[in-house]
Amino acid sequence: MKLRTVGWSLLGLVVAVVAAGAIVVAKDRPGPGTPDGLLATMQQLDTNTRAAGDAIAARNWPLVAELADRLNHHVEPPLGQKLRVMLWLRTQAPNFRGYDGKLRTAAVAMGAAAKAGDGQAVSASYAQLQSACTGCHEKYQAAYVAHFQGGK
Numbered sequence: 001m002k003l004r005t006v007g008w009s010l011l012g013l014v015v016a017v018v019a020a021g022a023i024v025v026a027k028d029r030p031g032p033g034t035p036d037g038l039l040a041t042m043q044q045l046d047t048n049t050r051a052a053g054d055a056i057a058a059r060n061w062p063l064v065a066e067l068a069d070r071l072n073h074h075v076e077p078p079l080g081q082k083l084r085v086m087l088w089l090r091t092q093a094p095n096f097r098g099y100d101g102k103l104r105t106a107a108v109a110m111g112a113a114a115k116a117g118d119g120q121a122v123s124a125s126y127a128q129l130q131s132a133c134t135g136c137h138e139k140y141q142a143a144y145v146a147h148f149q150g151g152k
C-alpha cells in the first residue's frame, strides 16, 4: 500500500516535469503570425537603419556613431530559435551568418567614420550596411517566411 502510494507520487512528479517541459517548449515556439525573436531583431535593425539615414542627412556624426554601435550590437534571437534556424539552413548556415558579419563590419566602419567626421566614408559604409540587409533578404527572407510562418 505504502509502496503504491510512492509509485503514484513518482508518476505524478514525472507527469508534472514533462508537462512543465512542454510548456517551456511551447512558450519558446511562436505561433503563426506572432513576432518571433528574429522579427524583433529585424524591427530593431530597421528602426536604427532608418534613423542612421536621417542622422547622416543631418550630418549628426555623434548620433550616427551611436546608431552604428546599436546596429553592430543588435538584439539576438533567443537560443532556441537560433538553433531552429540553423537546423533549417544546414549547410547554408555559414553563408547566412556571413551576411550578419557583413552587417556588423559595415556598422563598425560607419561608427569609426562618423567619429572621424568623414562624411564620404560614412556614406560608403552605410551603403555596405544596406547591401548586407538586401543580400540576406534576397537570398533567405521569402524562404524563411514560407518555412516558419507558412507563407504569411
Ligand code: HEC
Pocket: 038, 039, 042, 043, 045, 046, 049, 096, 097, 099, 100, 103, 129, 130, 132, 133, 134, 136, 137, 140, 141, 144, 145
Ligand atoms: C542574416 C540575414 C539577414 C540580415 C543580414 C538582415 N535581415 Fe532582415 N530579415 C531576414 C529574414 C530571414 C527576415 C524574415 C523574418 C520574418 O519575417 O520573420 C527578415 C525580415 C526583415 C524585415 C521585415 C520584417 C517584417 O515585418 O516582416 C525588415 C524590415 C528587415 N528584415 C530589416 C533589415 C535591415 C534594415 C537589415 C540590415 C541593417 C536586415 N534586415 C538585415 C534576414 C536578414
